[in-house]
Amino acid sequence: MLNVGVIGTGMIGQDHIRRMTRVLAGVRVAAVADVDASLAARIADRAGARAAPDGEQVIADPQVDAVLVCSWGPTHEQYVLAAIAAGKPVFCEKPLATTQQACLRVVDAEVRHGARLVQVGYMRRYDAAYRALKQVVDAGDIGAPLMMHCAHRNPRVPAFYEPQSAITDTAVHEIDMVRWMFDDEIVAARVLVPRRSRNGGDLQDPLLLLLETGGGVLVDVEISVNVRYGYDIRGEILGENGTAALAERGLVTVRRSGALAAPVPVDWRERFLAAYDVELQEWIDALAADGAPAGPSAWDGYAAAVVSDAGVAALRTGERVAVRMAERPRLYHRPAPQARPVNDSREVPA
CATH class of the missing domain: 3.40.50.720 (NAD(P)-binding Rossmann-like Domain)
Incomplete structure (x- = not known):
C-alpha cells in the first residue's frame, strides 16, 4: 500500500x-x-x-x-x-x-x-483517445506525420486569467502533448492574432499558436477560451498517406431528422x-x-516551460x-x- x-x-x-x-x-x-x-x-x-x-x-x-x-x-x-x-x-x-x-x-x-x-x-498522455492517436502515428499507418491541427476551447475563464495564460495555462497541455506525440522537441513558436471575440472582454481571444518541431512537423493550436458552448478539445494529424483524428470517445452521437448531434463536455473535469x-x-x-x-x-516540465516562454x-x-x-x-x-x-x-x- x-x-x-x-x-x-x-x-x-x-x-x-x-x-x-x-x-x-x-x-x-x-x-x-x-x-x-x-x-x-x-x-x-x-x-x-x-x-x-x-x-x-x-x-x-x-x-x-x-x-x-x-x-x-x-x-x-x-x-x-x-x-x-x-x-x-x-x-x-x-x-x-x-x-x-x-x-x-x-x-x-x-x-x-x-x-x-x-x-x-x-x-x-493518459487519455484513451490521445493514446489511440499516438498508436496510429507510431505504427506508421498514415505515413510520416506532416502537420497537426489542434483546438483547445473553454466556455469561459475566470477574471484573474491573464493574456499569457492562454499559452502558459491552456496551450501548455498541447505543448507537452506535441512533444510526446511525435517524440520530438519543439524548436520554434509563433502566435497569430485574429479578430477579437466580444465574449473575451479585454482579453485577446482567440489566438493561433504555431509550433515547429525539430523533425519538421508543423502544429497549429487554436486557443479559444470564451466560446460559451462548452469544453471542446480537438486534434487531427495529417500524414503522408492519410489522416488520424481524435474521436468523440465516450459520447453518444445521435443522427435524426437529417441532423447529427452529440453532447459537449461542460469543463475539463468531465472531458478528462x-x-x-x-x-x-x-x-x-x-x-x-x-x-x-x-x-x-522533470525534463518534460522544464521543456514545457521553455516552449511556453517562447x-x-x-x-x-x-x-x-x-x-x-x-x-x-x-x-x-x-x-x-x-x-x-x-x-x-x-x-x-x-
Whole structure:
C-alpha cells in the first residue's frame, strides 16, 4: 500500500483525494496540508488522514511514502525540491515550476539525486483517445506525420486569467502533448492574432499558436477560451498517406431528422475524468513495481516551460521565436515510453 501525502486541497487536490480514496487501488491518503488549515482538517477527516500544519511536514512525515503537490503554482518548486531532498517520489500538478530557471533547479536536484523521483501532471498522455492517436502515428499507418491541427476551447475563464495564460495555462497541455506525440522537441513558436471575440472582454481571444518541431512537423493550436458552448478539445494529424483524428470517445452521437448531434463536455473535469484516473493509477503502479515514476518527467516540465516562454514572447512581439533549451541530462535520455494499448472496455482551466 502506497501512503501518499497531499499538499493543496483546492479543486484538483480534493479531486485527487476523492480518486485515491474511492477509485484507485494500492494507495492510501496518509497526510494532508493546505494554507487553509481548517479546510485541510475537514478534507483530512473525510479521507481518514492526518492534517499536517504545512507541506514540509507532509514531506517529512515518516508515514508518507510519496507526495502529491496540488498547491498554488509558485509553491511547486519548494515542495518538489523538498521531496527530492527527502528521497521521496513526488507527483506535481502542472506547472513543475513557474519559470524555466526554477524548472532547471528541479532538474539539477534530481540529477544530483541520481534517479527519477518527479512526475508532472500532464494528463493528455493518459487519455484513451490521445493514446489511440499516438498508436496510429507510431505504427506508421498514415505515413510520416506532416502537420497537426489542434483546438483547445473553454466556455469561459475566470477574471484573474491573464493574456499569457492562454499559452502558459491552456496551450501548455498541447505543448507537452506535441512533444510526446511525435517524440520530438519543439524548436520554434509563433502566435497569430485574429479578430477579437466580444465574449473575451479585454482579453485577446482567440489566438493561433504555431509550433515547429525539430523533425519538421508543423502544429497549429487554436486557443479559444470564451466560446460559451462548452469544453471542446480537438486534434487531427495529417500524414503522408492519410489522416488520424481524435474521436468523440465516450459520447453518444445521435443522427435524426437529417441532423447529427452529440453532447459537449461542460469543463475539463468531465472531458478528462478517466485520464486523471489512469494517470494516478499508473503512477501508483510504477512506484510499486520499480520505485520510480515513468510518466512526464522533470525534463518534460522544464521543456514545457521553455516552449511556453517562447510562445509568450511570440505573443508579445508578433515574431517567430526560436526555442533554446539547456542540454538534456543523461538521466532523461531513456527512450520515451510507447503508447499503451487502449482498453475499450472500460486551478485555472486545463
